[in-house]
Amino acid sequence: MFLLKPRWSDLDAYSHVNNVTWLEYLQEARVDMLLVHAPARGAESLADAVLVVRAEIDYRRPMVFRQAPYPIEMWVSKLGAASFTVSYEIADSATDGPRVVYGRAATVLAPVDMASGRPRRLDQLERDVLKRFLE
Amino acid sequence: MFLLKPRWSDLDAYSHVNNVTWLEYLQEARVDMLLVHAPARGAESLADAVLVVRAEIDYRRPMVFRQAPYPIEMWVSKLGAASFTVSYEIADSATDGPRVVYGRAATVLAPVDMASGRPRRLDQLERDVLKRFLE
Amino acid sequence: MFLLKPRWSDLDAYSHVNNVTWLEYLQEARVDMLLVHAPARGAESLADAVLVVRAEIDYRRPMVFRQAPYPIEMWVSKLGAASFTVSYEIADSATDGPRVVYGRAATVLAPVDMASGRPRRLDQLERDVLKRFLE
Amino acid sequence: MFLLKPRWSDLDAYSHVNNVTWLEYLQEARVDMLLVHAPARGAESLADAVLVVRAEIDYRRPMVFRQAPYPIEMWVSKLGAASFTVSYEIADSATDGPRVVYGRAATVLAPVDMASGRPRRLDQLERDVLKRFLE
DSSP: OEEEOOOGGGBOTTSSBOHHHHHHHHHHHHHIIIIIIHHHTTOGGGGSOEEEEEEEEEEOSOOOOOSSOEEEEEEEEEEOSSOEEEEEEEEEOOSSSOOEEEEEEEEEEEEBOTTTOOBOOOOHHHHHHHHTTBO | OEEEOOOGGGBOTTSSBOHHHHHHHHHHHHHIIIIIIHHHTTOGGGGSOEEEEEEEEEEOSOOOOOSSOEEEEEEEEEEOSSOEEEEEEEEEOOSSSOOEEEEEEEEEEEEBOTTTOOBOOOOHHHHHHHHTTBO | OEEEOOOGGGBOTTSSBOHHHHHHHHHHHHHIIIIIIHHHTTOGGGGSOEEEEEEEEEEOSOOOOOSSOEEEEEEEEEEOSSOEEEEEEEEEOOSSSOOEEEEEEEEEEEEBOTTTOOBOOOOHHHHHHHHTTBO | OEEEOOOGGGBOTTSSBOHHHHHHHHHHHHHIIIIIIHHHTTOGGGGSOEEEEEEEEEEOSOOOOOSSOEEEEEEEEEEOSSOEEEEEEEEEOOSSSOOEEEEEEEEEEEEBOTTTOOBOOOOHHHHHHHHTTBO
16 A cells, blocks of 8 residues: 655646646556565565556546545556566545545556666566565 | 657656656647647537546657657547547657657547536537547 | 655656756645645635745755655745745754755745736735744 | 747646746756757767756746747856856747746756766866857
């Protein structure tokens, strides 16, 4: 669970968090996972260049500027040989009543060799760390 | 064809146009179509709130900071009763040799009633204008 | 004291928080003061259009992406008839040793009449609320 | 003269180009001068790390989203031993009638040694190139 505090500057002319900025929110959540949590578990290589090769997102309800951060749940939904998929849900949890889901998204990520800039396979340690994030 | 001039501020820490910013590029292209070209043809209503309900994008090659603008082709790829899909291709055209495709994307858009904020059907004039953008 | 958590997307191609983004940080701090704290004390009008008419900022040390938020102290440093100045200091407090100052800034703000868009004088309630933020 | 095309995404919740984004506009103009024009004249070193150590800006009239780009004039207004000041004016030129000035600004810039990250003096070639931009 990553908590993203909206900024007033995230608002567009309609006073909603702009739809483009949603992807920035997902990026912040993912960076937290790959740059902070994965290295802490031994997969420093995931903190280096991991390219986004595909993104898809469904917008359900507008996000606004508010004091409470937006919770972002994320998990590895697919683990391939040379890529992996991170799925996301932005939703307020409900203590009593239904959860409010703002949107759902997925990004396909591919590690690249830093020297050559070319795609490479995930190594065993990276796979082991990513497996812990599998749904 | 929309020409998008990259800004130095579009670069992220990897010196590439950040993947999130690609969606901003598409948004600028779409705004040009909906706020400028569609109203000029009589569909002012499309310039008001049209929500993005879904976006998907495939990244092929990195975009960098350069003097030449990036060409964005866009067209209406699907026209429904209460939504329509705009597809995009960011590519350098080749005078001789193959085209360089940076990425392809699609966004599903839904008009909303300004007063109630609720989704509404496309009216006949809007459909007529959007038909001209059909592939 | 406002705590601003840096985002990875705040970094520019030099891997520093871009100098432009520093102003965004100040804006978030100011919005917190004017949209949240001032209305809570009875000056709702300060939450409406208050224009920035001047900004100045001195950059001392680069800010980077880190887990700990950057503390921003701000105070009203000048209170005029039709404008006021908010000063800022971004600095890590030191429990033992000297404080690390990243930068200092000031913005001159002027309330505008929402209907006409023209500058207007600060009223008595606004002045009373702003006085509490005087250094 | 640098021509800056506004983006719809530059607008804030007040439908104006956000005051922070003005600094981004100046940055784009400056990058054009330092990364494109200065290197073309032999001062490649100015394209490397030149830090912004101070910025000040006066806002006169709001900028909005429009088709016509905003013209930004800039010039070196002060040339020191280890820093220089670039001044800017954003204004529509008037063919007949008074010019419309949106704002004026200045940024103090200091070259840094790339290896050590420490400030350094401007060398003779850099000074010669910058002199051509002196008002």
